[in-house]
Amino acid sequence: MLNKIMAAGVVAVGLVGAAGTAQAGKDLDAVKARGQLICGVSTGVAGFASADSQGKWTGIDVDVCRAVSAALFGDSEKVKYVPTTAQQRFTALQSGEVDLLSRTTTYTLTRDTALGFDFTGVNYYDGQGFMVNKKLGVKSAKELNGATVCVQPGTTTELNLADYFRANKMTFKPVVIEKIEEVRAAFFAGRCDVFTTDASGLYATRAANAPNPDDYIILPEIISKEPLGPVVRHGDNQFADIVRWALYAMIEAEEYGITSKNVDEMLKSDNPSIKRILGVTPGMGKALGVDEKWVYNIVKSVGNYGESFDRNVGAGSPLKIARGQNELWTKGGLQYAPPIR
């Protein structure tokens, strides 16, 4: 009897929970009513999301949150940042603890479907690579049979690593460490032969952490596609649209040469595309359900995609990652935004 009552209770609680998430097509309303966007970021990845000495969050992932806030509220600072760990990030989004997840999350089919999420774009194209000490004399990842590999747990990195070695009939000994800083320290201390993570991370690590950067090489094989992008949960398409187009607007602004410095002059431009983008010719904001000056607000306070990239991870930052695949499509890269019209 007691069991039955308890079972009924569990079902009832479950139903309440299900009803709660089902009718939550009101994510946007909730954000507006709150007057603040709650953005899930990582617990600290240099260049992508980290708190500076004043406790202010910066990074290329943080800029996505700021852009969405600027589009919604005309102010890029109306964001509450919630640091999430790799294991906890998806439940934080599912449970509604955060409105939006922007934390170096790889866009994959299962995450986009079975987990009940929508990826709204790609703000950084990455791919997994290997870094080794030159002393090993290794020139290709195919020569890594039997190597000890430093890797972070709970990520696609770990899975890709296992897949790659199995596909090439090689074995490896994993050294699994949670915190990226500690993985790096272990690698440079010689605890493992190979350090594997996304190529951006490898270059950044070599530049910033290696005792002598020339001692280490990054092997030519890139074993995975890692498109990293912002994620929202199913159920509110309008909110997903705003997140999607906030990122596209940054890319589009770079394509048209609109920067945070010249955006005021651009308002006077004769180019019909720029007039549409900046809301001089109205219509776009109304279609998206935000203020007509949404792109102006994003570019003015956050900058275009290129500015954000340079400031956080590119030439203007200590990481000095080359644009590579993240260059605009017009310059041979993959960053391509559908037209704002």
Next chain:
Amino acid sequence: MTDMPVGERKQLAPPTDDSGILGWMRKNLFSSWGNGLTTVVLLVAIVWILNWFLEWAVFTANFTASTGSECRGQGACWALIREKFRYIFFGSFPYEQHWRPLFAVIAMLSMLVLSADRRMWNWRLLVIWGVGSFVTFLLMFGQLHIPLSLFLVVALVVGGIGMAMRQGIARAGEMNSYRALAAIGLVGLVLRFIGILPAWKLSIAPLSYVETSLWGGLPVTIILATYGLAFAFPYGILLALGRRSNLPLVKGLCVGFIELIRGVPLISLLIMASVMLPLFLPSGTTIDKFLRAQVAVILFAGAYIAEVIRGGLQSLPKGQFEAADAMGLNYPQKTLLIILPQALRVVIPPLINTFIGFFKDTSLVLIIGIFDFLNTANQALVDPNWAGFPGEVYLFAAFVYFVFCYSMSRYSKYLELELNKGTRR
């Protein structure tokens, strides 16, 4: 001896190789060839390590760099700590308001130091904790809205404890005031629950409101540990008493709870509190994440403290219980006046051990995205401008943790001596 005339005997100095520094060294460091060799080897090792450490930490260290790249290739980069110490201590708390968590930490530490003194172990303890907690949370939140229900609960608890403890001792007048207090609390709570009393709140709002998600660093570690253990302590006592109870239901519940909590890791409890709970709650109702973590810590610590205290209860001879019964004391009087003072004295070392453990275990709250002291220190490592100096940051964090844990350990020693005065020879 007796047949030697006084004054005949020469007053000899003690042998030189037995006294003074040389004598001490001979006795303790070089008493045999083997020991002498060990001493020399260890001495060389200590000097070598100390030399290396000082070279790194002091002589070639950089205290003034303004970015991490200026530090590279030298000794310790203490400039990093100089740049980041405010973030490490106070996390994302609004920068220009950092005086608030600073004074909150001072308030909590004074509260802890004062309550460490035995002379305060009476009604003063309540005053200290009441004032200390009020100041701490007023500073941290900036605004406090104390609901009517809280006052009613306090009235009920105080009245109830008074009635139980003073039974058969207090005069009718005193007893009646306890009864009145308890009745006011109980009736008020019932009325509040069915909605007759309004949701009145005592609002004190001298400062800007800072929500718990912005808290970080040392205040978070101290709050989680202090209030985690402050609540877990009475709760653990109740669990321990319940586990020894003769009532099968009470006993079963307590045993079940203790074994369940001890059977799972703290991380899984934190994940349950932070991830599963919101999925079950109807959307819109959220319980503060910090509060959830705090409750998880209390439940977890409670189970451990219960087992420690049970050890103390079992060490008491049966005669103590029977003597208390023979005196005509009721159960609360017997427990609080006779049993617990003796049982707790026995378990001070394991109890402080649990406290020290939990002070450090609070770092696990990172798993649900709360930044305690260790995690803000971690965060300081990530800043791309200062990347690559984990040693300095962890050493600094270790130093701060050591100061706290070593103080607790010394206090435990003092308390052991102090409380065992009666049994020492």
